[in-house]
Amino acid sequence: MQTKLPSGLSGWRRRVGRLALLAGTVAALAMPQAARAADRFVPGTPEAGADIPKATIKFGMRPYADNTFYYIGMKKGWFDEVGISFDPAPYGLKANDSNATTLLLNGQLDVISEFCPLMLPTYKQADKLKCIAFTDNFLGNAILANPALKLKSFKDYIAEGKSYEEALKAALAPMKGKQLVGAPQLSDRAFEEYVNKTSGAGFRLQVLDDSKSLVLAKAGREDFVNPEGAPIVYTLRQAGWTDLIDIGDLIKNGPGGVDSPIEPLIGIVGVGANSDYVNKNPNTVLRFLSVVWRIIAEVKKDPSLFAIQAPYLNSVAGTDLDGKGVADTVSVLDPFTSFEDDKQYYDDPHATVNYANVWGATIKDFEAHKIIPEGKVKPDDVVWGGAIWHLMVDYKTKTDALFAKLDTARLSGDKKALYDKAKAFYADYDFLDAYRLALAASA
Template identity: 80%
Template sequence: MKTFFQTIAAGLLGLTALAALQPAAAQDRFVPAAPEAGVAIPAATIKFGMRPYADNTFYIIGMKKGWFTDVGISFDPAPYGLKANDSNVTTLLLNGQLDLISEFCPLMLPTYKDAAKLKCIGFTDNFLANAILANPRLKLKTFKDHIAEGMGFEAALQATLAPLKGKTLVGAPQLSDRAFEDYLNKTSGAGFKLQVLDDAKSLVLAKAGREDFVNPEGAPIVYTLRQAGWTNLVDIGDLIKHGPGGVDSPIEPLIGIVGLGANADYVNANQNTVLRFMSVVWRIIDATKADPSLYELQAPYLNSFAGTSLDGKGVEATVEILHPFTAFDANKQYYDDKTSTVYYANVWSAIIRDFEAHGIIPAGKITPDDVVWGGPIWRQLVDYRTRTDGLMAKLAGMTLAPDKQALAGKAKTFYAAYDFLDAYRLALAASQ
């Protein structure tokens, strides 16, 4: 079976050639910008792309609700940006055809062999949908079944995947799944062979009973098959719960955190636009938790893209089961809680070590902070919130003229929508 790293290496040649054409590498760190003067919301157009997954297309909710318009943002191509996929997204970001993309950020890391332009500017959810599913007619026992019977971790993996010995696992072409598949194959000793097939085509074959074992990339496909009775043999949640822990754990590189990738040149030239964009991301996450019917706005777009037939409740279930979204304050688990299994420095150090060991990127040259800019961006919004809290307390003790009262009211509206940058700007103007 071709390994994760062999597959990446095969694709590096084209990316290396493209990277060589790029200007000098962007600055190594996110560089905050001062708030704009005045109280108007600047207009900005973002070349934005989405990939065909439930946790990569929820942005459509904010687009349809007009929440991006509220912070002055429109998209190119209009109205919803570009439908992209893992085969072209890195190239589109490198050459500037896209500024931002919904992304599983480790897919960008191989470009660091020659360039340092692609950055992860935020995390949106912990991806739990990596799973090997079996045709229900096989009536197989699961990893959870074997664990419940008292087996140890590796023994349970071996027993669970023994039916795959010499068989074929149908997996998606996305590189993000290879590490999960390779780890299971090696640890269980199953020796299964991998057949690469797009999720949409695999779903058709699975529904026709022409596949026995599958590992889809997209959570909607995993959810659809599980609803159809397919057996969830083993998933990433099983490995995280029962596998070895710690910084040097072989499980750490398998943890998937989905988010947003961006071209560093764009980010450091449009810092405040990025803050406003991210504010809408957290607004959507907050709103869907409060009102899951909003997923009805996402379902048609997702279905047209992923080949699924989910309604709003199906998208909601997919999110809750397979990739729960991370609210604004919960980002502490990524950036502040060093004991968290998803703490960015631990996760990314493990990923970087694996890429170094396989010669994909140079050893000792790249750190998590070189790639992950989400922490400084999140903390800047936290700082604006703190400063706005102080201004709001000051305003509460003042007698304001009507125009100042209007500014204070607008500041509260932006604050409630997680746009702490403009909440601060307007509260500051109201206080002067």
């Protein structure tokens, strides 16, 4: 059954239709004429020897706090340590949501920081784009009200003892028939539709890029906004804008369960890639992701590292955040997920953020809006992150076994040096090279 869009959102369907048509056209040009091989991740074989191969990745970053943290690893030289450089040098491409999909499809980019559901419209005719990792849970979906309106929030009404439905309706009542300024990205539509329909507010949507919306908001020329970027949400909150309702409110107070209407609203940010590149360069992908996990671990231990990211983020997002501002943005709106905690995505079928649950709901929502054909796409068709993460876990387990033997072995100077390097790679989440060097040390 086709879902009826709330008043004012029908224009989104037309925009989505154009996006899907464009994506399908580009995909048809990019797809090889011959039938594609099995559409799954294909692991590589660990390279012989102890040298770290050199590789260059055509990489792009979208202009958000949880999409530009890679810059920290670039400036610290951590990607260099695993043999990875970027094209265009030195920091890759400054990408955005209007060009990321096309750049990935036609091979101008191999890998990009991504909210992967944005790649789903291409599955109308193509199957090249994959989500190869998850990095954080996005909690930045928020409808903010101009502080001059002096409105009460959903949290205020909950604190007064109102029920979930009562609080939702009361918080959004001032938006009745009014205009919400939202970003053009598809990632916020399900949230906007749900709160509009459930509250009965019937607000109208005006689509505007975050950077332009921020200028208008600072000038007091907007009443209600739902920015895409967490730095924009953080900036407006710091400026006193009222958080009428956010995704965290829904997750905490709304109906739970796999079939909950909240499930399609959960946003998990990660890494998108062209599958042709991934399966031709699986070990490079593992090394790249090892640094991603390393950055996440290091910023959790030392949030001052966000000061490295701040100037780059400000240059692409139009924000004015210092390191603490970026750290606070990530902590509140984009909490990172560590390598160890990735099991919630891939190994816990009951988790709210389990990839099969979230992507199953997202796919149904896209089918209902006729963005992708019904029954054509399954979560495992798009999400390769589980297979890749499990492979890295396997390398970790094999390395643990080798370390147990090496700890009690008599090693020559050369073998001891290899073992020490293996331990260093292991500590930095490069379990592939830790395994390779430990294997060489035990030979």
